[in-house]
Amino acid sequence: MKSGSLAVARLVAVRHLRLPFRKPSQLIQPLMFFMIVATLFPLTLTPELSRLRDAAPGVLWVGALLSSLLALEYLYRDDAVDGTLEQFALSGQSLTWMLFAKTCTHWLLTGLPLALFAPLAAMLLGVPARAMGGLLAALALGGFAMSLVGAISAGLTLGARRGGVLLSLLTIPLTVPILIFGADATQRAIVGDPIAPPMYLLGAIAVLGVTLAPLAAAAAVRIGLE
Amino acid sequence: MNWVWFHRFGSAPWVYRFARRWAPWFGGAAVLTMLWALYGGLVLAPPDYQQKDAFRIMYVHAPSATLSLAIYSTMAIAAAVGLIWRMKVAHAAAAACAPIGAWFTVATLGTGMLWGKPMWGTYWQWDPRLTSELVLLFLYFGYMGLRAAIDDPQKADKASAVLAIVGAVNVPIIHYSVIWWNGLHQAPTKKLGADADMPWVMVWPLLLMLVAFGLYFGAIFLIRLRAELLRRERNASWIREVLS
Numbered sequence A: 001m002k003s004g005s006l007a008v009a010r011l012v013a014v015r016h017l018r019l020p021f022r023k024p025s026q027l028i029q030p031l032m033f034f035m036i037v038a039t040l041f042p043l044t045l046t047p048e049l050s051r052l053r054d055a056a057p058g059v060l061w062v063g064a065l066l067s068s069l070l071a072l073e074y075l076y077r078d079d080a081v082d083g084t085l086e087q088f089a090l091s092g093q094s095l096t097w098m099l100f101a102k103t104c105t106h107w108l109l110t111g112l113p114l115a116l117f118a119p120l121a122a123m124l125l126g127v128p129a130r131a132m133g134g135l136l137a138a139l140a141l142g143g144f145a146m147s148l149v150g151a152i153s154a155g156l157t158l159g160a161r162r163g164g165v166l167l168s169l170l171t172i173p174l175t176v177p178i179l180i181f182g183a184d185a186t187q188r189a190i191v192g193d194p195i196a197p198p199m200y201l202l203g204a205i206a207v208l209g210v211t212l213a214p215l216a217a218a219a220a221v222r223i224g225l226e
Numbered sequence B: 001m002n003w004v005w006f007h008r009f010g011s012a013p014w015v016y017r018f019a020r021r022w023a024p025w026f027g028g029a030a031v032l033t034m035l036w037a038l039y040g041g042l043v044l045a046p047p048d049y050q051q052k053d054a055f056r057i058m059y060v061h062a063p064s065a066t067l068s069l070a071i072y073s074t075m076a077i078a079a080a081v082g083l084i085w086r087m088k089v090a091h092a093a094a095a096a097c098a099p100i101g102a103w104f105t106v107a108t109l110g111t112g113m114l115w116g117k118p119m120w121g122t123y124w125q126w127d128p129r130l131t132s133e134l135v136l137l138f139l140y141f142g143y144m145g146l147r148a149a150i151d152d153p154q155k156a157d158k159a160s161a162v163l164a165i166v167g168a169v170n171v172p173i174i175h176y177s178v179i180w181w182n183g184l185h186q187a188p189t190k191k192l193g194a195d196a197d198m199p200w201v202m203v204w205p206l207l208l209m210l211v212a213f214g215l216y217f218g219a220i221f222l223i224r225l226r227a228e229l230l231r232r233e234r235n236a237s238w239i240r241e242v243l244s
Helices: A005-022 A024-044 A049-081 A084-090 A095-124 A129-159 A163-174 A176-191 A196-225 B004-008 B012-044 B053-085 B088-120 B128-149 B153-185 B200-232 B237-243
Strands: none
Touching: A005 A024, A005 A095, A024 A049, A024 A095, A049 A084, A049 A095, A049 A129, A049 A163, A049 A176, A049 A196, A084 A095, A084 A196, A095 A129, A095 A196, A129 A163, A129 A176, A129 A196, A129 B128, A129 B153, A163 A176, A163 B128, A163 B153, A176 A196, A176 B153, A196 B153, B012 B053, B012 B088, B012 B200, B012 B237, B053 B088, B053 B128, B053 B153, B053 B200, B088 B128, B088 B153, B088 B200, B128 B153
């Protein structure tokens, strides 16, 4: 019997909102990594805040991308190992909806905390307080789009031997537009320009991602599980 | 409508024989047109009044750039055909495309850098076209990396096919986002290409060179496809037949 796809998606979402809290290190480590990366730049570039401010959008976005790649490792790995993904695929329910729910919870637990955390790192890079709202919004939206893209490549690497580096190799080129518009929005927030234009484009990418990425992710996971 | 011509492409022995028969013709035609186009481009076409002889790099650069994108599309279409109709030959064709496309991308970047030195005074500029070409190269790397990392050939075929399709959706987005990014940060650079006003004596060698590169791709593609089919079907009985 096939119950509603949305009802199933809700169940999956609830399960995956609860599970990571049993292993909090999964949630904390990407944030720590992000902070450490942000710390490296003052040490390697210059401690001068005025110059760090110029580099801040790039540092924050590259740091966020790398940290989200780390978090992406956890998206399917555990569920593939203990057979949960297989049960998803065999359940006769829409795998697309289940993976979409899973990706959304993944973003809620990794992408959104990262965005909330980013102002702290931004402060260390000399970003003025008035830019924090724009930074947070851009990272939240861009992080959602990155999670959607990552859900595809994480699915594709399920069947691969060495997942980690390959996952980055597949994901990073696909996230180039997100990085461009996200860093542009952050830059505009820092200098006090309106951030709406790049935010619209980020939103457009996120909408395209919501429309197509879960379908591709479901196809990728099915292939990976064969 | 008669679909026999299409179904024949699903048969590995038929495609193998087809590739063996046509590869030399493509190769020969490629050499001839390339020589003709080179003569036109290097001898008949006058030096550009601004770029002098350096503009002639375009005769390699522009066709390479066109092919690097065209081959990615070919690969994605072949991958989609393989995924939808479960045609093994189509997957083999997609696999054969990837390294050729990557090399054309490298050629585009290399000639772009050579052209950049006399024009911009530096080998590398973050020019939007060069940048999106670089990202395209990374996409090819990802595709080949994924294929190489999965041991089961059928699984590798399907997974890389999904990646090729996702990449094909992404290529235009990347292209325009890069143009937009660059437009924000620096003034547009003068770029050679079809948009520049050029007299016919400069244009026809370019078009001919494009045809020559296309033929060259056809020849290399057919050779690689044959190798790919031999490797995949090494236990099949038809191999012994065609090789004897």
